[in-house]
Amino acid sequence: SQQGEEDPQALSIQEGENATMNCSYKTSINNLQWYRQNSGRGLVHLILIRSNEREKHSGRLRVTLDTSKKSSSLLITASRAADTASYFCATAPRSNDYKLSFGAGTTVTVRA
């Protein structure tokens, strides 16, 4: 079973626009991570946010975490064609924090 659920399933935006995707999860976590996957290849780690953090930035990425709502959001600002990919949130639950649980992902298409 998948702990995280991303929303929307797919997103199409124009280059230069911002892209926002959300992740909801079910159990208490130690941290939440976001990964990117291009064309069914390996996953690339984007950012990790710990359960005691509310917001984190990395370049054009901004991640928020609301543990009371068990949700997170990933914002990509000023999108580029190279941002076209699938984005996954992965949670590390408190009970088994080695076991990353992934959602089904959000597929983002950035149109030139």
Add this chain to the structure above:
Amino acid sequence: ETGVTQSPTHLIKTRGQQVTLRCSSQSGHNTVSWYQQALGQGPQFIFQYYREEENGRGNFPPRFSGLQFPNYSSELNVNALELDDSALYLCASRTGTVGEAFFGQGTRLTVV
């Protein structure tokens, strides 16, 4: 480039056969996890090895087994292949048992 390499990149096997997939982790990464990703889905945790011992397992039958070697390489073995085993298999390594995971590019297994 994550420094994690997997081989082979593609593989076709017949139902009932056995397969071994290989992963070479970054030096110093004493934890390796294996994931199965079906088409259109997020990765599912198979198991994790820490210092050559399995220290966590997902909901996969015993015909999925693994090994980790002192030289930071590891194997995923699947016996009695079934059609539903067709998927992208990903290995991920990290230092310690939690935190950011570095993924390989995956092995695409097709069972016919």
